[in-house]
Amino acid sequence: MKENLRQVRERVGEGGGKGVRMAGSGSERVAVELCKGINGLDKVVLRGPRGSSAEVYLYGGHVTSWRNDNGEELLFVSSKAIFKPPKAIRGGIPICFPQFGSHGSLEQHGFARNKFWSIDSDPPPFPTNSKSFIDLILKPSEEDMQKWPHSYEFRLRVALGPGGDLMLTSRVRNTNADGKPFTFAFAYHTYFSVSDISEVRVEGLETLDYLDNLQNKERFTEQGDALTFESEVDKIYLSTPTKIAILDHEKKRTFVLRKDGIPDAVVWNPWDKKAKTMADFGDDEYMHMLCVEAAAVEKPITLKPGEEWKGRLELSAVPSSYCSGQLDPQKVLQSS
Ligand code: BG6
Numbered sequence: 242m243k244e245n246l247r248q249v250r251e252r253v254g255e256g257g258g259k260g261v262r263m264a265g266s267g268s269e270r271v272a273v274e275l276c277k278g279i280n281g282l283d284k285v286v287l288r289g290p291r292g293s294s295a296e297v298y299l300y301g302g303h304v305t306s307w308r309n310d311n312g313e314e315l316l317f318v319s320s321k322a323i324f325k326p327p328k329a330i331r332g333g334i335p336i337c338f339p340q341f342g343s344h345g346s347l348e349q350h351g352f353a354r355n356k357f358w359s360i361d362s363d364p365p366p367f368p369t370n371s372k373s374f375i376d377l378i379l380k381p382s383e384e385d386m387q388k389w390p391h392s393y394e395f396r397l398r399v400a401l402g403p404g405g406d407l408m409l410t411s412r413v414r415n416t417n418a419d420g421k422p423f424t425f426a427f428a429y430h431t432y433f434s435v436s437d438i439s440e441v442r443v444e445g446l447e448t449l450d451y452l453d454n455l456q457n458k459e460r461f462t463e464q465g466d467a468l469t470f471e472s473e474v475d476k477i478y479l480s481t482p483t484k485i486a487i488l489d490h491e492k493k494r495t496f497v498l499r500k501d502g503i504p505d506a507v508v509w510n511p512w513d514k515k516a517k518t519m520a521d522f523g524d525d526e527y528m529h530m531l532c533v534e535a536a537a538v539e540k541p542i543t544l545k546p547g548e549e550w551k552g553r554l555e556l557s558a559v560p561s562s563y564c565s566g567q568l569d570p571q572k573v574l575q576s577s
Contacts, residue, residue, distance in 0.1 A: 253273050253375065271286075271288060272288055273373055273375060280325055282298055287401045288401070289404075293401055294306065295401050299358050299359070300356075302336050302353065302379060303333055303354060304407070305318055307556070310405050314434055315558050316333050317332050317433060317434040317526075317529060318330070318432070319521055328355065329350070329354040331519075333432060334409065334430065334431045335354040336411070336430070337350040337354065337426070337427060339389060340426055342454075346388070352389070359377065360378075361377055364398070369398075370402070370403065371403065371408075374399065375399055377397045377398075377399070378394060380394055381393065392417045392418065393417075395411065395414075396411070396413075406557040408555045409553070409554045410551065411429075411553075412549055414547075414548070415545060416546070420546055422545045422546070423543070425541055425542055426537055428536035429535045429552075429554045430507075431532060431535070431556070433496055436492045436529070438470045438510060439469075440491045442490070443467060443488075445481065446463060446508070448464070448465055449478045450479045450480075451463055451477055451479060452477040452539070453475070453476050463478070474512075476508050476509075477506075477538050477539065478505060478506045480539075483501060485497075489561070493561045494560060496533075496556060497558075497559060498535060498555070499556075501551075502553060503535040504539070505539055506534065507534040508531070509531075509532040510527055510532065513525075515527075
């Protein structure tokens with residue numbers, strides 16, 4: 242059954258704890274709440290039944306926090322992040338659309354991450370087993386259409402699963418009335434929080450081809466071992482498996498990414514020199530973050546009028562186990 246705007250607002254709750262409450266436990270946890278964030282920007286707080294939470298700013302449709310049941314923050318947001326238009330928030334999960342990178346006439350990584358999104362009062366039916374979710378929508382203004390002359394509806398659902406998993410679903414529809422198709426690139430530019438970048442390994446990208454942004458986008462093939470990090474990295478891995486694991490040795494934590502409809506994966510860490518050139522990023526913060534971004538870059542997506550594209554990302558954080566002194570990523574990658 243569809244909700245109207247009033248029902249959505251009731252479900253979401255505004256500031257005073259009016260939103261959806263957890264069933265059964267008698268708990269006062271509000272599952273979805275609209276409140277004010279930094280600089281008075283609107284944000285939606287999602288709360289899971291056992292303590293997990295997520296925060297989504299309407300500015301950028303931008304997830305800025307994802308906490309596990311113990312309240313530990315799993316995403317990196319820079320201490321210098323500027324929560325003010327037109328700068329995108331440094332950290333969390335910026336949405337890159339309709340462009341990835343800085344080629345072409347649009348701003349770097351497109352405009353979606355620095356637009357104000359709305360709460361979607363009329364989302365198409367989309368089943369969920371979660372009470373903690375929010376549907377956002379972005380549509381172009383007339384001014385936007387001068388920069389990118391296309392009409393679209395971009396729907397973003399952010400949901401917190403009962404086990405604390407974070408699920409993002411993007412649906413882009415071509416609503417052009419002039420019969421014209423459009424083409425776009427996309428990324429969930431996810432900044433993971435890690436204890437120490439030199440202790441981190443990424444599994445699932447071995448032996449794949451990648452474009453190296455640090456070498457004029459030249460194409461190379463990755464070697465057979467897990468990725469480790471000792472200098473700046475900015476690579477677009479092509480047509481990757483749907484599952485990628487980030488193993489944080491020191492934290493004994495593994496992030497598992499599952500993606501659907503989003504073929505590529507970008508791996509980025511600016512390291513020390515580039516960090517110093519970024520005004521909204523601390524000099525040493527590169528040690529505590531890693532971007533692994535589900536992306537559609539190499540083969541941009543084309544939609545005819547009326548067509549819709551869907552791209553899904555599911556993130557979970559699981560305790561890592563040791564096997565002969567090593568983390569055992571295969572266990573994580575093989576289990577469903
Ligand atoms: C990565 C790109 O995804 O984002 C990098 O591959 C870029 O080339 C980085 O430097 C950060 O981009 P921005 O626009 O958020 O500073």
